[in-house]
Amino acid sequence: VLRLEEVHKSYPLEQEEFWALKGVSFDLHEGEMVSLMGPSGSGKTTLMNIIGLLDRPTEGRYQLRGQDVSRLSESARAAVRNRMVGFVFQAFHLLPRLSVLENVEVPLTYAGVPGRERRSRAAERLEKVGLGDKLGHRPTQLSGGQQQRVAVARALALNPALLLADEPTGNLDTRTGAEILDLFEELNNEGVTVMIVTHESAVSERTRRIIRLRDGVLDSHAREVA
Amino acid sequence: VLRLEEVHKSYPLEQEEFWALKGVSFDLHEGEMVSLMGPSGSGKTTLMNIIGLLDRPTEGRYQLRGQDVSRLSESARAAVRNRMVGFVFQAFHLLPRLSVLENVEVPLTYAGVPGRERRSRAAERLEKVGLGDKLGHRPTQLSGGQQQRVAVARALALNPALLLADEPTGNLDTRTGAEILDLFEELNNEGVTVMIVTHESAVSERTRRIIRLRDGVLDSHAREVA
């Protein structure tokens, strides 16, 4: 479903560029569920942002379902992304002035889903992550792990074809984290392609393939196909 | 070093109060290193905020080194806290417009430490968490785990007597997380009292005692003294 070829990404800094990705190439197949692991600072979020069309490669090519998306404009990328991608951000990025329910409704609103259906779909996602009793709360009235779960619910709102989750269980106890993984597996069984950044073996052991990054390049001999 | 007696905490909600803590009592001894575990939403951050004098109990008593601090004013609490407590927040709370180095300097500035010493102490803390090469960066130019480590460095800036860390390794790969734990152990060996909220056994296995919370009360039969 997606192919990266020699993807590089640099960030401009005051005196020099910092190369966060230095030539990453791999394929992801439709319906796969993979983990992305690697040390802090190795480039995982940077790579996920490119795959999720939140950012563009500095060099190299990215094809999504056969379409070269490497050099699309911001609005063109947004159109593809809103249709196809659900993203659970490492920093959640919830809107503080909206309720939990309204936060999950946002992607549905953009997609033109009518009010009543939007509310019921959002409420159903939130129940799936165990937050059915917090619908009216503001994000600041929730625990860290509850905010993380709202971010998961929002990523699932539009039934994405590609689910990208950046450390989705980092703030969750083992059991709640396992419930989120159950949910991801359920979606994967329905055909959703899933990529999870994680540092927890409890998560990576539940995926079929582990892609490892180190200092902006793939650690290819560490790649395991379970 | 600290004693909680029947501590309760409620948050006001639109129609009713929500009791996040419903009668928590325990002692922490000078120089102990303990884990605080429990399901997402069970009240761990709420409890840590009270212990760290960022918040007050709604009912019950909290004594810190023999002094009843349960009903102190905000400024009195701040005075004790700035002197004694280092806090690693679950959401980091870094100041986005200051550099990494300046962020770690903040507590030193409040304590009146002169400029040159402040900078060198802050730089030394950042080197200890592996970020010596990122001193001039803004927090938004760092990875999630790097931001987490800046929060750790800042908590250590003033050589606190009590170190409270809320999920300090949630965004760190196993090895970097272990390095942060080494640092905490080193401080504990020097006499610092340490309390760590965690959901990872790799962390809790390195502490001598695990305090478990469930729905705002202690799960006392689950208390292990290793």
Ligand SMILES: Nc1ncnc2c1ncn2[C@@H]1O[C@H](COP(=O)(O)OP(=O)(O)OP(=O)(O)O)[C@@H](O)[C@H]1O
């Ligand atoms: N400002 C608030 N207003 C209302 N309810 C709140 C507020 N802050 C927290 N809560 C609720 O209090 C309970 C405990 O929250 P707390 O943040 O202490 O949990 P936690 O154990 O740290 O969870 P996590 O492991 O997910 O971080 C949760 O149910 C949460 O929704």
Ligand SMILES: Nc1ncnc2c1ncn2[C@@H]1O[C@H](COP(=O)(O)OP(=O)(O)OP(=O)(O)O)[C@@H](O)[C@H]1O
């Ligand atoms: N806007 C930016 N400007 C400069 N450097 C950046 C920027 N964003 C990220 N970086 C750097 O790029 C590198 C990779 O960052 P990235 O966030 O992709 O890492 P990561 O693997 O997700 O780490 P973590 O596991 O800690 O979340 C890091 O060294 C980081 O400091």
Ligand SMILES: [Mg+2]
């Ligand atoms: Mg990251």
Ligand SMILES: [Mg+2]
């Ligand atoms: Mg918490």
